[in-house]
Amino acid sequence: MGRRLRLAGILVITGLLVEALCLVWSKPIAFVVLVCIGGALIGLGVLFFLYSLVSGASHTADTSKAALDK
Amino acid sequence: MPTFAIVILVLFSAALAGVLVVRPAITVSRAGKILAFGVLFFLPLFSIVAGMENEMQRSESTAFCLSCHIMEPYGKSLHIDDPAYLAGAHYQNHRVPAEEACYTCHTDYAMFGTIEAKLGGLRHIYIYYLGKPPQPENIKLYKPFNNRECLHCHLGARSFEQGATHNADPATLPAIKANTLSCVSSGCHDTVHNVGRWGDKVKFWDGGS
Numbered sequence: 323m324g325r326r327l328r329l330a331g332i333l334v335i336t337g338l339l340v341e342a343l344c345l346v347w348s349k350p351i352a353f354v355v356l357v358c359i360g361g362a363l364i365g366l367g368v369l370f371f372l373y374s375l376v377s378g379a380s381h382t383a384d385t386s387k388a389a390l391d392k
Numbered sequence: 393m394p395t396f397a398i399v400i401l402v403l404f405s406a407a408l409a410g411v412l413v414v415r416p417a418i419t420v421s422r423a424g425k426i427l428a429f430g431v432l433f434f435l436p437l438f439s440i441v442a443g444m445e446n447e448m449q450r451s452e453s454t455a456f457c458l459s460c461h462i463m464e465p466y467g468k469s470l471h472i473d474d475p476a477y478l479a480g481a482h483y484q485n486h487r488v489p490a491e492e493a494c495y496t497c498h499t500d501y502a503m504f505g506t507i508e509a510k511l512g513g514l515r516h517i518y519i520y521y522l523g524k525p526p527q528p529e530n531i532k533l534y535k536p537f538n539n540r541e542c543l544h545c546h547l548g549a550r551s552f553e554q555g556a557t558h559n560a561d562p563a564t565l566p567a568i569k570a571n572t573l574s575c576v577s578s579g580c581h582d583t584v585h586n587v588g589r590w591g592d593k594v595k596f597w598d599g600g601s
Contacts, residue, residue, distance in 0.1 A: 324416040327428065331413035334436045338406040341443045345399050349459055350517050353447040360443070364436045371432040 326374035330367045337363030395450075398442045405435040451513060457494040460520060465528045466494075469585040473597040478576070478584045484597055487545070501544045529588025539571040 340360035344352040408431040411418075418424040450456050458467035470483040470493060479497070482488045488496040499509040512534070519525055546552040547569070557580075558565050567573035575581050 327416045327419060327432075328413050330432055331409045331416075334432055335406045335409045335413065338402050338409070338436060338439060341439060342399050342402045342406070345395055345402070345443055345446065348450070348456070350451070350456065350513070351521065353444075353451060354514070354517055356440075356443055356447055361440055364440050368433055368436055371428070 326370055326377070330370035330374060333363050333367030333370060335367075337361070337365075337367055393442055393446065395446055398439070398446055401435075401442065402439045405431065405439050408435070448510070451510065452492050452495040454491055454493045454495075460516070462520065462525050462528055462531070465587040466531075466585050468596070469587060469590075471596045471598070472590070473595040476583045477586065478581050480597075484599070497541055499541075500538065501540055527588075531587075536574065537576050539568055539573075539575050542575045543569065 337360045340363060341356055344356035344360060347355075408427075412428055412431055419428045454467070454470075457463055466479075469477065470480050472480040475481045479493075482497070483490055483493045495509070499505050552558065553565070558568065564573065568575060573580075576584055
């Protein structure tokens with residue numbers, strides 16, 4: 323889970339930094355960069371985080387089931 | 393929400409996410425899991441929505457439209473010191489909000505007017521960066537200017553309803569209201585921006601922003 327969480331964090335941080343740059347960059351292209359690059363990176367980061375939660379939960383459930391079977 | 397507040401929120405979110413990247417072990421505890429959810433789910437989504445909303449608002453500003461080099465003459469036309477120039481007269485006398493002058497007149501006052509304007513803006517960006525942008529004097533409206541945009545403010549106004557020219561012929565006023573006679577048709581208010589046709593005699597007002 324730690325590796326996925328790190329990856330999610332890095333994606334979110336990169337997306338947020340892109341967003342911060344776009345907010346101070348007053349050119350029309352800034353909106354496109356914000357949505358296409360910043361939004362995509364943040365979206366991917368959030369999805370990775372949710373995936374790490376789901377995969378972490380299923381891994382925990384499998385471990386618990388194995389312990390009960392023993 | 394002001395831009396600087398969003399930037400601070402974004403940087404704060406990035407800093408918190410940085411803590412999780414450096415120390416992912418803190419998510420083992422219940423409090424750490426809640427922090428991770430806030431930092432990697434709630435805050436980024438809130439930040440991107442706030443950022444997009446901010447950019448949408450900014451795209452309505454006169455300064456935004458004029459930030460494209462190709463639009464410079466149109467911005468200059470707002471400062472022409474001649475009341476016959478429709479755009480300049482509206483801008484200088486605050487008949488339209490000076491901060492949103494372009495957007496006020498060039499957005500349809502219909503259900504999907506704002507969405508159409510935003511999509512049109514994306515098309516402009518595409519043409520500007522990847523296409524072949526026309527010369528400023530060759531820029532044309534996609535469709536004829538609809539009187540609805542003028543009547544949004546002028547309908548019911550005394551100067552419009554009782555104007556001498558508008559009432560010289562009883563058929564004129566109904567035709568304007570039905571959009572069968574354009575406000576900007578030849579012989580009426582046909583001097584709008586007139587980019588490329590100013591000549592040497594035109595003077596500029598140095599007031600305003």
